Amino acid sequence: MLTGILSGFLLAPLAPALHRLFPRYSGWLLALLPAGLTLYFFSHWHTVTQGDTVMSRFAWVPDLAMPLSFMLDGLSLLFALMICAIGALIFIYAGRYLEGHRDLPRLYVLLLCFMAAMLGVVLSDNLIVLFVFWELTSITSYLLIGFNHEDANARAKALQGLIVTVGGGLALMTGFILLGHIGGSYELSELITRGDTIVAHPLYELTLVLIVLGAFTKSAQFPFHFWLPNAMAAPTPVSAYLHSATMVKAGIYLLARLHPAMGGTELWLLLLGSAGAITMVLGIFLALRATGIKRMLAYSTVMALGTLTLLIGLGTRTALLAAMSYLLAHSLYKGALFMVAGIIDHQTGRKDFLDTGGWARYLPVTSASAGLAALSLAGVMPLFGFIAKEQLLEAGLRLDHALAPLFIAAIVIAAALGVAVAAVIAIRPWFGKPAPLTHTPSEAPPAMLLGPALLASLGLLLGLIPGLIDRSLLSAAASATLGEAVTQPLALWHGINTALLISIGAVLVGLVLFRYWQGFRHYTRWADTLSRFGPEQAYHRLMDGLVALSSGQTRLLQSGYLRYYLINTLLTLVAMVAAALWLNPDALKLHLDFSDIQLHEGVIAAVLVSATLAAVTLQSRLGAVASLGAVGFSIALLYVLFSAPDLSITQVLVETLTVIMLVLVLFRLPGFLRLTRTRTRLADALVGLTVGGMVTALLLSVLGSRYHGSIAHYFINESVPAGYGRNIVNVILVDFRALDTLGEIFVLALAATGVYAMLKLRSKGDTTEPEKTHD
């Protein structure tokens, strides 16, 4: 299973070469991978639908007990099949849609990575691994949405999606860590059996809210729904993939996956139910107000995501089975519809429903696919969408809860408006007066027709024969979500019941709304005014605020004067230590003991102090440098006295080189123009004395306190047998703590790069007289 997931990442670097070899058929060739993966997952069909789980486990970071563990159960299988099967169609479609595009190879690379990351999300058993793949989908989808990177708008929208989803990801990570903590395991397969413990834990509410935040941002639930329609900046094949089977469904997957572990509580129902219901109604309302083809489809995706969240929130047997049916139905029709939108754009160049009309005769296959898919969206017999919607209504009607009437109302409104949206899609571009075009549009090439035609007919096939999947795949998926076995057959015809009557009513209302579509849009103009106070505005405010904050603090802290940087750093240090001491006043115990000080030690200390005083008071730079050198050499002498020859040698050498470098710099500086005023010097002295006094006090108190046993003995004992060296300092540097040293030499290299860049930049760009120093 690991190979299957990683194969996308492995193939990605080869995709550009493959495209160069077979530029016309690269899409078909790359589709072989997801197609093969689809077959692979089908091979597990029998095992998984019997209720078994396929597990696979690889040691990844054994020291952190973090295995690459994967789990394939009904829920994962449903998602994995959708990701791979629709992925294959997308590759074939994209190869033709963007044929000849300069960046097509890049699209392939990103799509492959995205697909692999998505598979990782739905198959991971370990929470941390799931999170890694989750963030990978955020990053790859950011690159996919910003595919037209020369377009500032596309970049901004991609960034918006990234910030919203990664911001949610941050909450999600915290939630995962809490969940792992209270559930006692990071393995999902364990967590889903411990639902009772998790729900009873006092941290349950916090954990749930954090995880739900992550899922809501990813799945574009209100109030985070705004990024999804904006993600339309992506090329159409990407939108089709992101909206149908992947990205936005990741949040739904997570909620479904965690339902056995965290669901079934009042808070769960309240959070998911209300967010889902609001998102559902808002999404379909905005969809009907939109006229852009992709925008309308995107908002209807928001509606579908709300529906799924609501169903998972309800959490009953019927609701979860409905969720799985709805999920599949939506993936099929939404994938098809986006590809149809792409065909319309590709063949006619029109992107808005108002500019289309009467093209059914030119694009017969496309229009038929669009019609079938739209019927499934409307939930009309005998499409699979109808079965899903009947289930949805059933789940609402059977709910026994105080909020049930509200949920049912939301479902009914969404159903009626959904029919109107579907009618726009199914009728507007194809029938009526032909919209004027400069040329007669021709039917799309087969590679672009394959996807929508196949997905739309699958919707019809599954509607007619739900027995193909109802008791196998969908039941297995619902069982995994519920935590106990679900075997409920689906049927097209349930007899005349309330759900059917509501359905018929919804269709009638929807058709009326479609008839008066322009009027509807005209009379709901207030929504535009309202959106000025919506969450997207809040997002922009937040971003502007962030920029203002960072430029403000940059102006404050990055003054460009070395001495202010120094003062800032030192005072921050003092403040932090002071805060620590204030919180923990017992920590400061000075150990003053002057009894064992030798005379020569006292002399060195006196030299140190007087050299420091000289450095501070001298008015010539060279003299000050020399005094500082004296300080350094005295310290080196101290090291010798306390038997640290390595330190001492290093100190002497560093001191020497420092003096050389300072001289090289000072050599070029002009003389002092004026000295600082007494007031400034007193302030500097105050800072210096505070820091010095604090460090002294800290050292004195540190000497007396030891929380852990000394590790010196370990190094002394192990130096020769384990490190083959008698110089313990060196053995520590290059062997025991070599990683630290590695970090340090990288810092050194960075410092050298910085100095080099500074010198070269100044000498090349800035030919004006260097600024006169005045300190």
Next chain:
Amino acid sequence: MTRDRRLPPPDRNALRTQSLILRTTGFFLLPLLLLFALFLLLRGHNAPGGGFIAGLVASAAIAVHLFAMSEAGARRVLRVDPRDLIAWGLILALAAGVIGLFSGQPFLTAHWLTVSLPVFGELKLGSPLLFDLGVFLVVLGTASTIIINLAEQDT
């Protein structure tokens, strides 16, 4: 005034005073200091020394040469751009760490190889030595990059 032929001529553009004493001692100090640095590097595992100290001594040697002769002379001694030394040092240190990975052990695990040489006797060669050599090169590269480029600045 006759000039000793072995000494290079003074660089008229150099920023320092043209001292014959400094140039003469610099001429002899350079090989001695570099040899000393090598000595410190190799003995470092058992006695005071090591890559860091050796790198500083070698940088001091370069600095003395720079003051005694010229910036160009200092560059000639190094033969490569000091910046490249930093990169090679980092690569060597990383390579020393990667050796451990090949035998399935954590990054930077030390590996030792005992070589018997006819004159020197048993010689223990280990990845820490390689690591130390990396540290040496980075320190030398950093210090000499800064010193040489500072000295080359023309104001």
